[in-house]
Amino acid sequence: MRHTPYRWHKPLTPWVFVLPTVVGLLAFKLLPIVSALYFSFTEWSLLGSPLFIKLANYRELVSSEVFVRIVRNTVQFSFVYVIGSMVFGLALAVLINVQTRGIAFFRAAIYLPVVTSAVAVGIVWNWMLGPTYGVINNLIEAMGMTPPYWLADMKLALNTVATVQVWKMSGYYMIIFLAGLQNINADVLDSARVDGANAIQSFFRITVPMMASTLFFVLTITIIDSFKNFELIYAMTKGGPQNASNTLVYDVYLNAFVYYRIGYASAIAYVLFIIVALMTIFNFYVRKHLVEGLD
């Protein structure tokens, strides 16, 4: 049976519905992205007009020792975060993938840090990691060891912040992994057990391969999330000591909103854009060559 088309429906009608989103995307995403590219070739303090200085910002970046260190920190933070989040997220998902009394409490408890303010998390971890009164260092001392300066040691500060970020976000990835785990047909695992596979063999030879697409999805979003590290760095180290925990995102903030070097900050943002673009290409490569066959 053919429905009579609604009288008010015209060819342009769908555009009316998508227009707010399109306008929003153009005004608040695309335009700033394109503007930032232009600003990256300028010197601008927000006062007055931008002064076109060609490639001077990029030349300054390339010749800056501090910037090289910041790029290295960003990659290191990503590495720790991606590996940590995937391992802990999956481990937590496996642990709570059981039906037992009170499991909902543990699921909620593990998820709680995800929805807690990053600044609050940073302050509480600062207390816990405090050298004199911090509970973690007191425990280490009670075991007869000398605790390190988690946030003041140049070799530890970045990894400490990245680990706190892993702690905060693992619950989120756990939920995604949990959904993946619950999609695995229990019969397959049962037959493996009947065939004599132990728990470790089942996990690595059945569970992990059958979750390949979930793993790839989590890998993609952890890589993207690994660059969103501003709040914890602001709350815990402010990029110190001596730039040891400064990353590209924090440096964009410093240059744009503390030093008001909008042009230089835009150039840093574009370097970050290039790194994220390369990561995305790598992701597509992995998906095409390693994951699709397993879907």
Place this chain on the structure above:
Amino acid sequence: MKKLTTFIVILVVVGTLFAAGTKEAKAEGAPITLEWWTWDPTMAEENQQIIANFERENPGVKIANTIVGTAEYWTKIRIQANQNKLPDVFTMSSGYIEEWAKEGLLYNLDSFVERDDTFDLFYQSIFDTNKAISNSDSYYAIPFALVTTVLYYNKDAFDRAGLAYPTDGWGWDDFRSAAKKLTIDKNGDGKIDQWGYWFYGRYAHVEPWIYANGGTLLDRSTMRFSPDKKAMDAMKMLTDLVLVDKVAPAPKDMSAFQQQDVFPQGVAAMWVDGSWFVDTFRKNVQHDMRWGIVRVPSGPSGSNTLTYGWPDSYALAPNTKHPEMAWKFARYVAGEGIGLDTYMAGKIPSAKKLATDPLFSDPNQQPGKDMDLLIEQAAGPMTTSYSMGWGEWRGYGGSEALGLNGTIDAIVNGLMSFDEAFRRSTESINAVLKRYYK
């Protein structure tokens, strides 16, 4: 159709009459609305009170107050400046006066200041400090309060140690000697429970010692970072308090504290910081601890009569349509028309009638008569190290772990030697200054 034409004609006629009437009203009554931007959300109620009083005294004038939190204030007001939409009157920081004046974004107040006998009502010394900070020969802002730096000391800790309280006549040896006696392991567990002193690389912790030793950080003729021997001696003395005398903790040991909590929690017996913490301590410490304030001890090469202090001010938009009324309101809100109750304790009013109000040194509130010191400081010589790019090279706010702040922290945290740290930071600080002073 005829009806429609008649309706349009009536509409046009009525509209024209209405527009003409409005023009007339503007010409006659001239209602004025002034935009007033401030950065302190805690002052919302006080601001409304000020506005109500001003509007009552000035019929036809409306004040629209916008309070932007300190974190976003400078970004938002810079955007306003970029769009030529600066508010008529707005709060101005000493850290930005030079840059904004050079960009032509502040109304030159010289003619108003001269015409209105301003210094009968306000301290000229505070206005002149603003002029010096602006690196020009003109007044670009009207200060409403001066903040200085002082030595806070815990009277209870001094009494327990049987020590006489610090005085304005103290030198470095007196200070070090007291700090040693105040550094105490109370329970004998090998850990210090009360330090003699507390500082880190923060501007308000370091510069007061430099200036009280007659030192300077910047060579003003070249606008380059070039700490002289007196400045280096002061910074060496400070870092030695941690590394040699062991009477102050390294910042890395205090990382779990908010820096302003170390002193009031009794973890350190002495502390140098801004006078505005008088207000914080009055509210938070109340009578749990007895404390006082004195001048920062003089160095061997200088005198503590030179104070590290700077004003908070109001500025006028250069394109304000109502400069006379904006100036009148700025004077009013800078102290001429308001009471001491609208001031944060520890900020020194630039208006003489408020600074000389007996309640400023309220004997019923700590630190009692010690508050007279702030008035003395306001009347004496002052200096700062503000320049364009100050926040970046000094390490302030979000960049506190970097710049000169990070350099001093690196020394006392044992990451770098004193000489190595200053060799590196001189290079990086001058790279910042070269961008602003080519």
